[in-house]
Amino acid sequence: MIFFVGLTYAELTSAMPQCGGEHVFSYKALGPLGSFICTWMIVLGYVGVVCFEACALPTIVAYIYPDFLAGYLYTVAGFDIYASWLAVAILVSVFITAINIIGTKTAAILQTILTVIIGGVGILLIAASALTGTVSNLEGQLFMGATTTDMVKGTLAVAVMTPFYFIGFDVIPQAAEEISVSLQKIGRILILSIVLAVLFYALIIFGVGYVMNHAEIAVAMKGVGGLVTADAMAVAFGSSIMAKVLIIGGLCGIITSWNSFLIGGSRAMYSMAESYMIPRIFAKLHDKYKTPVNALLLIGLLSIIAPFFGKKMLVWVVDAGNFGCCVAYCMVAISFVILRKKAPDMARPYKVSHYKLVGALAILMSGFMVVMYVVPGSGATLVPQEWGMVLGWSILGVLFGLYCKAQYGSKFATHIDVALDNEAVEEAGDLAFGQAMAAALQNVESDAPVTYVSQPLSFSFSMPVxxxxxxxxxxxxxxxxxxxxxxxxxxxxxxxxxxxxxxxxxxxxxxxxxxxxxxxxxxxxxxxxxxxxxxxxxxxxxxxxxxxxxxxxxxxxxxxxxxxxxxxxxxxxxxxxxxxxxxxxxxxxxxxxxxxxxxxxxxxxxxxxxxxxxTGMSQKERAVSGFAALSECISAYTAADAQPLTDAMALYAIDILNDKLTAVCTNHADKGAWEKVVLAGVIGSMVAAETGSQVAKGLAQAVAKTSFPADEVLLAAIVPVVIDAKAGKDPFLYGKLARTMGGFTSDDCAARLCYLAKALHLDLRIADMGVHEDDIANMAEAYIGEEATEEIKERAASLEAAFNS
Known part of the structure; x- marks a missing residue:
């Protein structure tokens, strides 16, 4: 099921590579309501992972140090809750949430290191099991149950849990806009991640069953932690120390998953908030770290609550999260089929062959999973606690939706269509990718031959000063x-x-x-x-x-x-x-x-x-000059004749100005920060001279037919409108720009510029000059030299409202 669902994701991700994943796919195919349900359900899956890890971590600690359990409080579903168990879960939940709010740059390196450890520990178990295990241990383990009906129910009970363990592939469409790989290869990587996960899980399961018989497994299940895989590691190596080694791998898995899905869940909520589907408070970015702080806090709070329900919560959140995953998977599969009919000409860099068969199997299999959760006696029916989670989450979504529809009116579910034009499909920063792996996946692509285009770099750069x-x-x-x-x-x-x-x-x-x-x-x-x-x-x-x-x-x-x-x-x-x-x-x-x-x-x-x-510049001069320099860099970076060297210089300066300009303008910066802002300002002038994209020219055009002077303070009103009007036309280019300024997607560029202008008090200066909404729209049109458009007027009105709110 996951493989066929993954194929639908692979095609849609390459066609619409925007952060938000399901939110983007389902919106284009099913409209606002379908998009709302689909995205809200996948967020439930993300929240389920985070809550699962919050309960799993103290469970593992208890396995390593059984004496750590102290301060009995109460019992839930036969599991005793201890104060020390709760304390560890809550403290780590707060820590992981805080780390995600801070958005440390070492997160990527940490994820890579921990993933290598997980893989290494798993390989150790598999290899040791193969050497020390015996086929006789597999007797009585292939299918549990005395009758065929019991076997089927037992199999389904396990099967319906597995989507939860494959939800990791969904991080790829969530972050597709940030992945520096060709669009074709994003689809391949997604499928490859599922294939490798299947192999890894299957080998781990086989290794455990090969080294321990069903009686030994039953005993291990009743142990302090019930961590059978750790016990299998000890048996395979004949040493209890090796169980601790495997536990280290488990802890690494908890941290990587916890971190990844806290990011993914908050990003999905951020995407919904940006589309006015849930309260805009969840689109708020942290003033300093530029992370979606309120979305992170909500998911972090749920991860703190989960451990209060004990170890049984591990099963409950898996099943509830699975329900959300399967609903989202089914809706994405439906979107896949609809878009093949509704938008046959949409560019699909990774195109799945036999789409009717693939789509039908993905819909039927994921839909079957959803039904199994609902039908009584199926062996997978949700228990009351799990239904409580699903229904509680659904009710929260309904309340959010009703509130936003009433609060935001026509803005509810507004969304930018980022489907690629056929002419826009090209290689985007091709990374080294194993040719053998690529060839192994050729059979799931269309019959059309894959061509690899490498455009030669060609530009001139002259800085004679x-x-x-x-x-x-x-x-x-x-x-x-x-x-x-x-x-x-x-x-x-x-x-x-x-x-x-x-x-x-x-x-x-x-x-x-x-x-x-x-x-x-x-x-x-x-x-x-x-x-x-x-x-x-x-x-x-x-x-x-x-x-x-x-x-x-x-x-x-x-x-x-x-x-x-x-x-x-x-x-x-x-x-x-x-x-x-x-x-x-x-x-x-x-x-x-x-x-x-x-x-x-x-x-x-x-x-x-x-x-x-x-240093003699006034605060106002620093703010106006800094924003002008930022505008120069943005113009150079987005210019038609931009080149690699000016791009690198511009992005470097944009990062500095976004990070340090406000402090410099309020005299809260040290000498080092001041020097960097000066450097960034100089770079703005240099790249503008090289690309010929000086904002002074655009500003002169903007005020040519008005009574306003060509004051650079007007850039704070004009540039966000211009950027907002252009951003949707190139989500890759403007997405990278947005992330440099602390946002996520191309939609965030104008918002980040408005935020900075407000922090610099430039919006108040604009009002003092008597500039109004219609003036801004008209000047924005003149700035870019284009005929008046309703789009620019609407965006100007939207940004004006944001300024005043």
């Missing part, structure tokens, strides 16, 4: 610039003129034997008149290179002076060197002038980036 970065570098200006001449014209403005940094730069120049003439009359207006005045100074003092100290305006003024001097004096353009006082100074890295002209000779020879020169 030399950058010297570091605190105190202004004191080295003389040594850094002495090769450009012996007489420098220091260009600045009235705001910078009185600052110590100008005198410090001039002192460094003098110490290197360079004479200095200061010109502190640059303004944002009449640059041509200003340039003529500066040329008079150059004629008088014979300056042979320029040192510009200040903001973008000063840099542009220096360029104008250099070009005017070259024309007036009939000579080559004087070398330009810059010392910016604003970390978003795009003029340092391009050769353009305010009039739109461009001359490569106007590129700076050296840009001295000294973070200490920028």
């Amino acid at each position: 030399s950058v010297v970065f570091g605190a105190g570098k202004r004191h080295m200006a003389g040594e850094l610039l002495k090769s450009y001449g012996t007489k420098a014209l220091v260009v600045t403005d009235s705001a910078t003129n009185g600052r110590d940094l100008v005198r410090e730069v001039e002192k460094s120049l003098n110490d290197a034997g360079i004479s200095v003439t200061r010109f502190a009359h640059v303004t944002g207006k009449s640059l041509d008149i200003t340039a003529n005045s500066a040329v008079d100074e150059i004629k008088k003092d014979g300056s042979n290179f320029i040192v510009a100290i200040g903001s973008n305006t000063v840099m542009e003024g220096a360029k104008m002076i250099a070009r005017t001097a070259a024309s007036a004096l009939n000579q080559a353009v004087m070398p330009l060197t810059f010392v910016p006082t604003d970390y978003h100074s795009g003029a340092c890295f391009d050769a353009s002038l305010p009039d739109g002209s461009c001359d490569k000779a106007l590129l700076a020879k050296v840009v001295i980036v000294d973070p200490e020169c920028m």
Whole structure:
């Protein structure tokens, strides 16, 4: 059953690779109600795993240290509950939940290490059993029961529990958007994971039965922990110590499963909350760690409650979780068949052959499992405690659904369709994958030949501006610039003129034997008149290179002076060197002038980036410049002509700005954080110059037909709307961007930008300028140079509402 269900998942995951898995598949095929039921049921399965692990861990501890049980409290279904048993379960539940909220970056490494340990311990048991076991032990174990009816019931009782142990494959569609593998191979990996799990479980079961007979197993079942596999390990090696070794593998399995399914369950709830299916409170991300904190807390709370019902809870949560799994599996299988009819042209990088047979078997088998849970006397019927869990969870879902329908109205169950266009299907970061394994799975794919396309990398990168970065570098200006001449014209403005940094730069120049003439009359207006005045100074003092100290305006003024001097004096353009006082100074890295002209000779020879020169920025300037730099990086990363080097630089800077900009703007950051934000701001200017995607151009377009000035504060209103309108068109690109900013899927990009803008108080500045909802929509359209669309207007209204809430 799991194999056929897995085939349906494999096709759908490759066709709709968005975080959320069942939520995405069922929505497209069955609509909002079907999607709600399907996703809510799979979350029940996830919650079941988490609660199972919460009960399993103290059970294992009791097996290793029987004397650890102390402080008898009460008895549930024949199992004695001890205070120490509960304490261990609760403390670890709190710890695992806290770890997931923190979202430590070592989680992936930890999962890999622990999984290797699990596999290694299992292989030890299998190998030892094969060497020391005997076929005679299998007698009386193949089927339990005196009659055929008893055997069938016994088999079904076991069979209906097994979906719970295969739910791990569902992590793949949940995280498909994050997996750096071709879409075809995501489908293969999913099927391969099921095949290997079947082999692993089967060999473990065979190993236990091969080394212990049914009487020994019955005795082991009545032991302190009832952990038969651990006892089998001890028998196979003839040492009780080896039982402890297997227990270590068991503990590793508990931690990996607990961690994985807490993440998976919270992500599924987050996906539902993002679609307004359950309260939006579950879409809240932690302010610092950017994890779905409320969804994690709910599942964590349930894992704390579960141990209070004792060891019997292990069986109850397995059966209740299985019911949820099988309902979801059946609905996904139905979605698979419907979409083959409803959307035959949908791109399917991994396409299953004989879909009617596969779909029918998946529906019938998973549907049969669901029926077995309901029909009395089937051998698998849910007991009252299990029905209590299923019905309680269902009632909670109904209450959530009714509340959200009333609260959010037309937004209820809104969802972005992320099915791929045929033209968009391409290899996405192909990882090494065993050719033998791939060949072994060819028979479950379509008859169409598999082709592997590897697009050659082809791009050009040019960064002709030399950058010297570091605190105190202004004191080295003389040594850094002495090769450009012996007489420098220091260009600045009235705001910078009185600052110590100008005198410090001039002192460094003098110490290197360079004479200095200061010109502190640059303004944002009449640059041509200003340039003529500066040329008079150059004629008088014979300056042979320029040192510009200040903001973008000063840099542009220096360029104008250099070009005017070259024309007036009939000579080559004087070398330009810059010392910016604003970390978003795009003029340092391009050769353009305010009039739109461009001359490569106007590129700076050296840009001295000294973070200490920028500490004079006000909080508002830091926020506006930082958000502008972030917008530059996003524009460069999503640009049509983006390239690997600018992508790497942009994502690095986005991560810094998202993480540290708020603290820098509120003076709550240390020197290291300040320096990183300055670096990120500079990177924003660099990648914008390289890709030609400067936000200043878009901003000028946006305000061209309005009465608003081209103030960079407007970017906080415009950019989220633009990104939200574009994100659904490339869920891979924007999904990665969202995760860099602390979200999960492409849907989160705009929300993360809005969150940051609000934290920087830029939304209040926008309101002060008199910008309203219609203005934002119109400016967003002008920003991207596209005709007015209802989509942009709707998204602008939605984000405006989010700003005001």
